[in-house]
Amino acid sequence: GAGVSQSPRYKVAKRGQDVALRCDPISGHVSLFWYQQALGQGPEFLTYFQNEAQLDKSGLPSDRFFAERPEGSVSTLKIQRTQQEDSAVYLCASSLPGSYEQYFGPGTRLTVT
């Protein structure tokens, strides 16, 4: 079966531009997570959804970051007015109901120039 997919895989944005990153979770996975991974570091939590409800957004670094999952499946992470410090890999993960095991997509590498 298909795993978590993310698009685009690579994104180059000029500073100040808005970007939108997409995540398609594994079918049937109700929980969806976004993480940010800086070069040479472990992933850091941004936000998570259960179905369409955003249950925790404590990791979003600023109000320029916004995530949504309006129909409880596909999710979009939007970053407004990108800054150079936003350059990172953005990872999406999903999990089955009642499971603690999170399965990751390949990530989107964002470079802000």
Next chain:
Amino acid sequence: GQQLNQSPQSMFIQEGEDVSMNCTSSSIFNTWLWYKQDPGEGPVLLIALYKAGELTSNGRLTAQFGITRKDSFLNISASIPSDVGIYFCAGRNTGKLIFGQGTTLQVKP
């Protein structure tokens, strides 16, 4: 943000050797997971641990959930070249995962 302390940071070993890496935290976790990440890819789940003291194997991999719930270790036996990559521990509380900084493993054939 909060991260776990993972050691060693990197290892360079000969093929066939056994490998051990560990992860410690000042906080208690209810679940520990170990992931492997290859360049340009997302982390792949290797082993999940749910109970303090639990010892779990997956092929040549063995992981343990520490009794204090503040640590975990991962062993790889008889390493092979495809074991090369970055290994991350992650502790789970209230949904989100907290990751270590990773252990980079290089295997010399």
